[in-house]
Amino acid sequence: MTKVLESQKVSLKGEIAIPGDKSISHRAVMFGSIAEGKTTVHNFLEGEDCLSTIECFRAMGVEINRTEDVVEINGRGFNGLKEPSQLLDVGNSGTTTRLILGLLAGTDFHSCLIGDDSIAKRPMARVTVPLRLMGAKIDGRENGQYTPLAVRGHALKGITYESPVASAQIKSAILLAGINAEGKTTVKEPHKSRDHTERMLGAFGVEVESDETSASVEGGQTLKGTTVNVPGDISSAAFFLVAGAIVPNSRIRLQNVGLNPTRTGIVDVLDMMNVKYKIEAERVESGEPVGDFVVETSDIKGTEISGDLIPRLIDEIPIIALLATQAEGETIIKDAAELRVKETDRISTVATELNKLGADITPTEDGMIIKGGTPLHGGNIDSHGDHRIGMMLAVASLITSSKVELERPEAISVSYPTFFEHLAKLSR
Numbered sequence: 121m122t123k124v125l126e127s128q129k130v131s132l133k134g135e136i137a138i139p140g141d142k143s144i145s146h147r148a149v150m151f152g153s154i155a156e157g158k159t160t161v162h163n164f165l166e167g168e169d170c171l172s173t174i175e176c177f178r179a180m181g182v183e184i185n186r187t188e189d190v191v192e193i194n195g196r197g198f199n200g201l202k203e204p205s206q207l208l209d210v211g212n213s214g215t216t217t218r219l220i221l222g223l224l225a226g227t228d229f230h231s232c233l234i235g236d237d238s239i240a241k242r243p244m245a246r247v248t249v250p251l252r253l254m255g256a257k258i259d260g261r262e263n264g265q266y267t268p269l270a271v272r273g274h275a276l277k278g279i280t281y282e283s284p285v286a287s288a289q290i291k292s293a294i295l296l297a298g299i300n301a302e303g304k305t306t307v308k309e310p311h312k313s314r315d316h317t318e319r320m321l322g323a324f325g326v327e328v329e330s331d332e333t334s335a336s337v338e339g340g341q342t343l344k345g346t347t348v349n350v351p352g353d354i355s356s357a358a359f360f361l362v363a364g365a366i367v368p369n370s371r372i373r374l375q376n377v378g379l380n381p382t383r384t385g386i387v388d389v390l391d392m393m394n395v396k397y398k399i400e401a402e403r404v405e406s407g408e409p410v411g412d413f414v415v416e417t418s419d420i421k422g423t424e425i426s427g428d429l430i431p432r433l434i435d436e437i438p439i440i441a442l443l444a445t446q447a448e449g450e451t452i453i454k455d456a457a458e459l460r461v462k463e464t465d466r467i468s469t470v471a472t473e474l475n476k477l478g479a480d481i482t483p484t485e486d487g488m489i490i491k492g493g494t495p496l497h498g499g500n501i502d503s504h505g506d507h508r509i510g511m512m513l514a515v516a517s518l519i520t521s522s523k524v525e526l527e528r529p530e531a532i533s534v535s536y537p538t539f540f541e542h543l544a545k546l547s548r
């Protein structure tokens with residue numbers, strides 16, 4: 121599919137409610153499925169990735185009912201999961217693949233995970249290696265490095281694992297396996313990654329010990345069903361935060377945005393780059409801080425983004441790169457080699473596609489150097505099947521001098537199915 125995005129010459133005004141957080145929606149379904157009793161999830165993200173998670177648990181016999189953005193899960197406990205008679209299809213979702221592996225490892229049955237062409241290229245040894253240290257029997261392409269992956273459920277024992285990368289998917293897979301293992305499981309990481317697993321396990325009645333760079337659980341704990349109110353996804357809000365800052369004469373309000381400090385690296389960058397914004401109506405919902413953003417057209421400045429800021433904004437780097445093309449001065453992004461193993465190699469896809477529109481981005485091994493102040497022109501560009509690249513390019517089209525043709529815009533439904541509706545609502 122190709123979507124023609126006319127050079128809009130619009131300003132952005134008005135307000136939208138940001139859809140539910142993808143990381144939290146996945147976890148609510150997973151934890152509800154292994155909990156005892158009913159779990160109700162409000163403001164569930166109806167993105168394709170989260171729907172893949174629902175289908176995987178349905179295939180393991182869990183009753184899950186969905187009416188618009190409310191999901192009800194009738195959990196029968198971890199031992200209530202049944203051996204699936206079909207392949208578990210994770211679609212495009214790395215979070216589904218890695219977190220589910222942690223659960224499947226400790227079952228008493230056989231299961232097989234498969235996903236799309238992008239998932240087949242994403243590294244899985246980062247979870248199969250530590251899970252095997254716990255006793256897991258996992259096999260797969262290239263000795264368990266890539267999907268399809270087959271799991272023969274097995275008794276697990278707790279470990280202390282030092283992860284070489286700051287990754288919430290690695291941490292969560294090990295902690296979820298740890299709940300069903302004998303003894304204590306601890307995960308240490310070089311920088312703190314998002315802590316939704318730790319927070320939500322607490323809400324489901326599991327004791328988790330955590331500090332700046334480690335988290336531990338004792339095995340043998342039971343989850344109890346609960347109610348989860350999913351905050352809006354700051355990673356989705358990021359596209360409109362940048363759109364509001366770069367489109368002339370704009371002022372928009374983004375309601376209900378999650379402000380978990382392990383996710384607010386983008387807010388630090390708004391400050392560093394001189395973006396005019398306010399956070400209002402701050403509150404806490406289901407153990408997660410939430411607020412509304414007001415953002416307006418700004419005189420942006422280049423900056424340097426590196427170190428422990430990276431895991432706090434990893435999914436926002438494509439849209440931050442677009443912001444940097446409109447800044448005064450250069451922006452340097454480093455320590456972000458993880459971008460190379462996302463849905464696409466995001467260092468390469470960001471640079472290739474934005475440079476087609478007139479940006480000046482030099483990819484480096486672990487990031488990029490973005491020359492600011494480059495006006496953008498029209499052209500034919502491609503999401504490469506990556507939702508975040510697709511949305512970043514659609515925001516870029518708001519400031520191009522002529523029309524943009526975007527290939528594979530359908531990828532956007534992975535995390536933000538109402539993205540184009542929201543963009544139309546704000547465009548004046």
Ligand SMILES: O=C(O)C1=C[C@@H](OP(=O)(O)O)[C@@H](O)[C@H](O)C1
Nearest residue numbers: 143215286287288289290434435
């Ligand atoms: O745990 C999660 O929900 C996620 C963790 C991050 O991945 P890594 O754990 O690979 O850094 C992030 O990029 C992904 O979109 C969602």
Ligand SMILES: C=C(OP(=O)(O)O)C(=O)O
Nearest residue numbers: 212213214215435462463
């Ligand atoms: C990397 C992402 O997700 P996942 O790892 O779940 O595919 C993302 O949403 O940008």
